[in-house]
Amino acid sequence: MGVFDSCAGIRANSIAKFNGFNWSTVHDFPPLNANGVNFIYDAELYKGELYVVGNFYDPNNFDGPLWNIIKYNGTEWVPVGNGIKGGVSNLIIYKEDLYVCGTFRNTIEGNPPTNSLARWNGNEWLPIGGNLTYTNNPPILTDMLVYNDRLYISGLFYSLGGIETHGIAFWDGVNWNSFDNTFIDIETIGSMQVYQDTLYIGGNFRAIDGDSSKAFIAKWAGGDTIIESGNTTSINEPKQNNVFTIYPNPTSENFTIYTDTKIDKTVKILDLQGRLIKVYHNQSSYDIQELNSGLYFVNFMQNGVEQNLKLLKP
Numbered sequence: 001m002g003v004f005d006s007c008a009g010i011r012a013n014s015i016a017k018f019n020g021f022n023w024s025t026v027h028d029f030p031p032l033n034a035n036g037v038n039f040i041y042d043a044e045l046y047k048g049e050l051y052v053v054g055n056f057y058d059p060n061n062f063d064g065p066l067w068n069i070i071k072y073n074g075t076e077w078v079p080v081g082n083g084i085k086g087g088v089s090n091l092i093i094y095k096e097d098l099y100v101c102g103t104f105r106n107t108i109e110g111n112p113p114t115n116s117l118a119r120w121n122g123n124e125w126l127p128i129g130g131n132l133t134y135t136n137n138p139p140i141l142t143d144m145l146v147y148n149d150r151l152y153i154s155g156l157f158y159s160l161g162g163i164e165t166h167g168i169a170f171w172d173g174v175n176w177n178s179f180d181n182t183f184i185d186i187e188t189i190g191s192m193q194v195y196q197d198t199l200y201i202g203g204n205f206r207a208i209d210g211d212s213s214k215a216f217i218a219k220w221a222g223g224d225t226i227i228e229s230g231n232t233t234s235i236n237e238p239k240q241n242n243v244f245t246i247y248p249n250p251t252s253e254n255f256t257i258y259t260d261t262k263i264d265k266t267v268k269i270l271d272l273q274g275r276l277i278k279v280y281h282n283q284s285s286y287d288i289q290e291l292n293s294g295l296y297f298v299n300f301m302q303n304g305v306e307q308n309l310k311l312l313k314p
Contacts, residue, residue, distance in 0.1 A: 032059065033057060040056075042054075042089065042090050043091065048074065050072040051069065051080065052071070053102075056068060068084045068086070068088040069084050084102070084111055086103055088101075092145075093146075096121075097119045099151065100112070100119075103295075104293070116140065132160045135158070137314055139156060142154055142189065152169070164178060165178045166178070166179075179220070188272060198220065199219065201219075265281065266279070266281055266302070267281075267299070267301075271296060272294075272296075
């Protein structure tokens with residue numbers, strides 16, 4: 001999965017399969033979007049049907065239901081409900097339902113009833129115990145994990161179902177629960193994983209409970225605190241002086257990075273999981289109209305100087 005039009009010489013449209021000897025297309029997955037290149041982020045087999053999510057739409061019916069999520073029913077690729085208009089990044093199965101997360105608003109007609117997190121039972125979208133909130137923008141969910149019969153979600157959000165959450169929470173199938181006294185300073189938890197029955201988080205957070213030694217990666221020790229830390233993360237954002245600035249930010253169309261010269265510039269846009277989305281060379285303006293709403297990392301290099309910035313698309 002990713003962003004490609006072929007694999008080993010076979011037309012694949014951003015998703016391919018390997019049988020141990022050869023690569024091939026996945027049920028003739030169609031080319032979507034006006035430019036014919038799909039952005040595929042995740043796939044999951046659910047109730048005998050293959051679900052795929054990403055950044056795509058039906059170029060022949062822009063207002064139709066084929067938005068960012070599609071499934072193969074054994075015969076053909078078909079829409080899932082009315083699709084999801086907004087960013088969609090991850091799929092996971094929990095308690096017989098398929099959960100989808102990303103950056104989307106429940107106020108858009110046809111979208112699931114909860115901001116940035118959806119629950120699908122095979123036939124319809126269902127609510128999930130309350131809505132997520134994050135300032136005036138849709139919350140950003142970056143990862144989901146099933147652990148100890150709970151569904152954990154992480155990202156950039158402040159509350160869920162009326163409780164404070166600060167970027168991480170878990171759903172037990174009935175209620176949402178938060179981690180008390182674990183405020184993660186306004187940054188993002190990018191990923192979660194379990195190792196030796198311990199929950200680890202990684203991301204772009206600088207401190208927990210004001211303790212800057214707990215930066216970038218931490219593990220849950222049980223009780224009321226998150227302990228242990230290291231200086232690594234899937235997206236490396238070293239401390240440095242702010243030499244360059246993005247303007248405007250937030251933006252939904254184009255942005256500029258102010259510098260003293262227009263030459264020898266490379267700009268890379270990455271999602272919260274560190275996946276490369278776009279690359280620009282020696283441009284004065286950068287178009288992001290085709291990207292989903294959400295938070296992105298911008299890696300800027302010029303004359304040997306490198307800086308990582310954040311960009312919000314409403």
